[in-house]
Amino acid sequence: MRKVVVTGMGCVSGLGANKTTTWDSLAAGKSAIRPVSVSPQGQRELSFAGAAAPAVTDALDNLAARYEDKQLNVDLFSNFAAAATLEALEDSGVWGDAAKLSEAAIIYGNASGGNAAIEAGYLRLFLSRLNNVHPLTIPRLMNSAAASHLSMLFGIRGHCLAIASACASSAHAIGEAMHFIRSGRSSIVITGGSDASLTFGSLQGWKALQAMAPDMCRPFSIDRKGMVLGEGAATLILEDEEHALKRGARIYAEVAGAGSTSDAAHLTQPNAERAAAAIRAAHADAQLDEDAPVLFSAHGTGTRLNDRSEASAFRLAYPSRSSGHVVIATKSAHGHMLGATGAMEFVIAILALTKKLAPPVLGFLGPDPECDLPLALEPVKLSCHAAVSASFAFGGLNSVLIAKIPNSG
Amino acid sequence: MNVERELQTIIGNKVKDPLEAGTKLMDAGLDSLDVIELAFDIEDRFKVQLPQIGAELISFTYGDLCRLVEKQLEAKADDALVAPAATISS
Numbered sequence: 001m002r003k004v005v006v007t008g009m010g011c012v013s014g015l016g017a018n019k020t021t022t023w024d025s026l027a028a029g030k031s032a033i034r035p036v037s038v039s040p041q042g043q044r045e046l047s048f049a050g051a052a053a054p055a056v057t058d059a060l061d062n063l064a065a066r067y068e069d070k071q072l073n074v075d076l077f078s079n080f081a082a083a084a085t086l087e088a089l090e091d092s093g094v095w096g097d098a099a100k101l102s103e104a105a106i107i108y109g110n111a112s113g114g115n116a117a118i119e120a121g122y123l124r125l126f127l128s129r130l131n132n133v134h135p136l137t138i139p140r141l142m143n144s145a146a147a148s149h150l151s152m153l154f155g156i157r158g159h160c161l162a163i164a165s166a167c168a169s170s171a172h173a174i175g176e177a178m179h180f181i182r183s184g185r186s187s188i189v190i191t192g193g194s195d196a197s198l199t200f201g202s203l204q205g206w207k208a209l210q211a212m213a214p215d216m217c218r219p220f221s222i223d224r225k226g227m228v229l230g231e232g233a234a235t236l237i238l239e240d241e242e243h244a245l246k247r248g249a250r251i252y253a254e255v256a257g258a259g260s261t262s263d264a265a266h267l268t269q270p271n272a273e274r275a276a277a278a279i280r281a282a283h284a285d286a287q288l289d290e291d292a293p294v295l296f297s298a299h300g301t302g303t304r305l306n307d308r309s310e311a312s313a314f315r316l317a318y319p320s321r322s323s324g325h326v327v328i329a330t331k332s333a334h335g336h337m338l339g340a341t342g343a344m345e346f347v348i349a350i351l352a353l354t355k356k357l358a359p360p361v362l363g364f365l366g367p368d369p370e371c372d373l374p375l376a377l378e379p380v381k382l383s384c385h386a387a388v389s390a391s392f393a394f395g396g397l398n399s400v401l402i403a404k405i406p407n408s409g
Numbered sequence: 410m411n412v413e414r415e416l417q418t419i420i421g422n423k424v425k426d427p428l429e430a431g432t433k434l435m436d437a438g439l440d441s442l443d444v445i446e447l448a449f450d451i452e453d454r455f456k457v458q459l460p461q462i463g464a465e466l467i468s469f470t471y472g473d474l475c476r477l478v479e480k481q482l483e484a485k486a487d488d489a490l491v492a493p494a495a496t497i498s499s
Contacts, residue, residue, distance in 0.1 A: 070422075070423060070443075132449070132452075135445045135446050135448075135449050136446060
């Protein structure tokens with residue numbers, strides 16, 4: 001079986017316009033979450049007031065400097081994807097190699113599609129009572145718009161599609177990309193995910209679920225109040241190890257395994273047994289013993305239900321209490337980036353492994369007896385060689401990824 | 410309203426250099442989707458309806474497009490003059 005490695009990474013979010021600024025913010029314990037007020041354009045009497053983690057204002061600057069406005073005439077979720085992918089491609093060294101890019105594949109996740117495009121259309125129709133919408137409404141909102149945008153901007157002509165599995169979309173995308181390379185169907189796959197859901201309608205939808213915290217995302221903490229939305233994208237360049245070594249590429253980590261399960265139970269209530277089954281499946285795929293110390297990047301949304309269920313899943317999957325695992329939950333810093341969040345957290349987990357530092361869980365008010373986990377409440381030095389990144393999405397869709405850094409056992 | 414100047418602003422989103430009256434839109438680099446979007450922007454900005462479906466505009470010159478918009482604006486003005494009378498008579 002072919003080994004799959006990560007040779008490039010990029011990300012944009014509230015923490016930064018690239019992985020360097022993102023990591024610096026994380027290591028410094030900074031959170032991008034802040035109070036926001038969002039109204040539809042020209043409709044001040046309608047507003048969402050709460051907390052969110054909007055992308056940094058320079059998130060698209062590098063992209064805009066390289067491409068013309070006409071090429072970037074898409075929904076924000078597609079341009080977030082492009083900004084993260086531009087960084088990842090440059091990082092990987094395949095940027096500018098038209099032949100390699102032409103043969104590459106794209107498997108890219110998102111949960112929500114073009115929220116702004118949808119809402120702009122509805123505003124015209126139902127509020128302005130106009131009888132038409134912008135002609136690019138459909139091509140901007142479709143879930144595959146980001147994948148197509150990447151293909152067109154960067155000249156990637158192989159297998160190209162979008163994966164949608166709510167908040168596990170990009171984790172599933174990375175797992176599928178790993179299998180795609182393992183099976184020999186491509187030597188390079190551009191994968192990850194993006195979402196831009198800080199629009200009035202989307203925020204109201206999440207608020208209606210009563211899952212939103214008013215101020216801060218506090219994963220696994222006592223008195224946690226819920227999730228906080230973020231936005232952005234994260235991209236990884238996955239490559240057949242042999243192909244990467246042949247061209248002398250820098251290798252960040254091996255994508256060693258992926259496990260996924262479905263709860264087959266409830267749209268919003270998670271199931272600890274099936275989440276634990278996904279963790280076990282990932283370990284089996286990666287041939288990594290559950291007792292080996294790992295960095296565990298939790299889904300950690302900060303909702304009462306998710307965190308309690310996830311802590312149960314963790315105890316089921318890792319029954320030994322002496323394994324020395326370290327748990328991080330970075331949604332407390334970048335917010336819940338929905339279809340981008342699995343990829344964002346996988347990128348962060350790989351950075352943490354390579355830098356040998358676990359970024360702290362933020363907003364923690366005190367332990368919850370139902371969430372007894374070995375949390376990194378301060379930056380923790382790491383000596384482990386593997387990271388497990390968990391995504392447990394609405395609809396009961398679970399996806400767990402495992403990365404190993406070189407020389408790991 | 411200076412139709413020509415407004416049109417240049419709208420087309421400026423797609424084409425950097427100002428267009429000559431005799432330049433065909435397709436020769437200026439606009440594709441079928443661009444002209445549909447252009448028609449939408451023109452209708453929004455001038456509050457007129459263009460009789461052609463957007464895609465047909467691709468074979469228009471820039472001068473043709475200016476004249477078309479001016480014609481539609483005149484027709485709209487004529488309608489506005491007639492409309493109050495119609496309202497009174499009803």
